[in-house]
Amino acid sequence: MxxxxxxxxxxxxxxxxxxxxxxxxxxxxxxxxxxxxxxxxxxxxxxxxxxxxxxxxxxxxxxxxxxxxxxxxxxxxxxxxxxxxxxxxxxxxxxxxxxxxxxxxxxxxxxxxxxxxxxxxxxxxxxxxxxxxxxxxxxxxxxxxxxxxxxxxxxxxxxxxxxxxxxxxxxxxxxxxxxxxxxxxxxKLVSRLSQCLSHQPSSKSHEFCLPLPASSNMYWFCSNQNTGFDICVARLHLLGFNIHSLQDKDHSPDASEQLMGPLQIAKGEELLIRKFTNILHALQVVQFYHWKASELKTSNVEDGTVKEVKAISQPQLETINALKSVFLPDEGLVTTTFGYPCYKEDQKDSLGLKDISIAITSWEEYTCKLLKELLSSLPQWKTYQTIHKVESD
Ligand SMILES: O=C(O)CCC(=O)C(=O)O
Ligand SMILES: [Fe+2]
Missing domain, CATH: 2.60.120.620 (q2cbj1_9rhob like domain)
Incomplete structure (x- = not known):
């Protein structure tokens, strides 16, 4: 040296x-x-x-x-x-x-x-x-x-x-x-993995791939001025998507619960009929779509998937806006926090609701491929107590 x-x-x-x-x-x-x-x-x-x-x-x-x-x-x-x-x-x-x-x-x-x-x-x-x-x-x-x-x-x-x-x-x-x-x-990771994977029968592996949100305060961004926003809702918002909760508000008066259960995503005047299990599920699919957009975009999305999207009704719009006022009270703060020219409006508009259906299938395939690799690597990881690449045959 x-x-x-x-x-x-x-x-x-x-x-x-x-x-x-x-x-x-x-x-x-x-x-x-x-x-x-x-x-x-x-x-x-x-x-x-x-x-x-x-x-x-x-x-x-x-x-x-x-x-x-x-x-x-x-x-x-x-x-x-x-x-x-x-x-x-x-x-x-x-x-x-x-x-x-x-x-x-x-x-x-x-x-x-x-x-x-x-x-x-x-x-x-x-x-x-x-x-x-x-x-x-x-x-x-x-x-x-x-x-x-x-x-x-x-x-x-x-x-x-x-x-x-x-x-x-x-x-x-x-x-x-x-x-x-x-x-x-x-x-430490190997023992956590063994624990969490042992609960899951492999036949239900698909269901198991759905993310489970941590407690809501872990997603709450707080600025110096004491205003804030939910970072999951904010990241969806930056790509032009809003949230429509499907939970009965009378049964879950705590607003944060609204993101933990089934919900839909909306863009502009339209709502995707497909339901997501929770906010993290929706966010994963949308971010996956954002990552893979150039591969996933197809020219003929109009025929097969158009029925999955419908116009937002007035009550739905009210739910969307109510959620926004709780989780994103200051939209400007999101842009000043994360924003940069890479979030140009045209890029935001290029991600359409209609393509999300294709993204869901593709995200599921990606998820299952990773889970398969995880399940086949884990026995070796347990033996050596290290996490390393296991070449498949
Ligand atoms: O992000 C970096 O470039 C370095 C960060 C750093 O110094 C730290 O986390 O200790
Ligand atoms: Fe450092």
Whole structure:
């Protein structure tokens, strides 16, 4: 290692993740995230995916984690010594920043030896601000670019900061590594997975793929001005969709319950007749559609699916507006929080209600494929107490 490298052990890799991997993780985050541990930050952890009945969504992380760990061990000369302590998708919206720090700077973080931050979207393209800076050594500044990764030791040889995000949503996949096996997240995740999958007979696997929302406060974004919104409703709203609840209001006076049960989605003057099990189910399908839009869009949607959409009636419109006033009291706040030119009106309009039916089938196939891989990998994961790519035959 050169002198500079010894003083500041770090590595920047370009295009370590493919554009498709970045998009898939973005889909997962935008359909599953909760409000995070600091203001204006959102996160999706692997244990959260398991807890909300979406354990299959950890599959897209697996080969990325394997590759990162291998690269980390090779770069810092610690082959077979590292354990992954934490894996999570983290996004920062307008107003989020972090001052100079090292990643092991708290007693409860002392086990952290190395960090890897993968950028899933790009500076100036999807967000403004949010530059990463090292206090000393080279490079001094890193402009996040989708697919790039920075790896560094978690100690004070790599003190760093992130400038405030001033527009848009900055998304990363962050991992921390430890030499201490007692902080290995894999063994904990394997036991949670075994528990949650043991309840499910495989014949009902399809039903099992439906997400289960966590408690409503985990989705409530609160701004400095003490106004706020539900981030799931907000993310649907940004793509032009509204919610129509099918719950009997007299039986569930608590408004947050309205998102936990069956609902429909609406756009403009129209309602999709198809019911979703809860808000997360609707959000997953819509975000999946957003991710895959170019593949899913067909030219002849008019014939088969048009009967699935009907005009919104007056009482339905009232329900839609009532929900909006509870979960999205200030629409402007959503745009200032997440908005960026990438949410141009034309893009919003390009996602039609009628195509959602095609997206539902395609989302179900995707979900089942992941669940199958999860079920076939789990026996090996249990044996080795690690989560790793299991090649199917
Ligand atoms: O997102 C980044 O670029 C780094 C974030 C960071 O420093 C941290 O979470 O400790
Ligand atoms: Fe950090």
């Amino acid at each position: 050169s002198e500079g490298k010894r003083e500041h052990p770090r590595l920047i890799l370009h295009n370590f993740l493919s554009p498709e991997e970045c998009k898939e993780l973005e889909f997962i985050h935008k359909s599953c995230s909760t409000v995070g541990y600091r203001p204006n930050v959102f996160s999706t952890t692997l244990s959260h995916l398991i807890a909300t009945d979406s354990p299959h969504l950890i599959i897209p992380f697996i080969s990325i984690r394997d590759r990162l760990k291998e690269k980390m061990e090779e770069t810092f000369g610690c082959e077979y010594e590292l354990f992954i302590e934490f894996t999570g998708l983290i996004s920062w919206c307008r107003g989020a920043s972090i001052g100079w720090h090292s990643d092991d700077n708290r007693q409860y973080l002392k086990q952290r030896d190395f960090a890897a931050v993968c950028y899933l979207n790009s500076y100036e393209k999807e967000f403004k601000g949010g530059l990463f800076r090292f206090q000393s050594g080279e490079p001094a500044t890193v402009a996040p670019s989708a697919g790039d990764v920075i790896m560094y030791t978690a100690d004070d040889r790599n003190i760093h900061s992130v400038d405030e995000v001033t527009d848009g949503e900055r998304l990363t996949l962050a991992l921390w590594f430890s030499r201490d096996s007692s902080h290995d997240e894999d063994s």
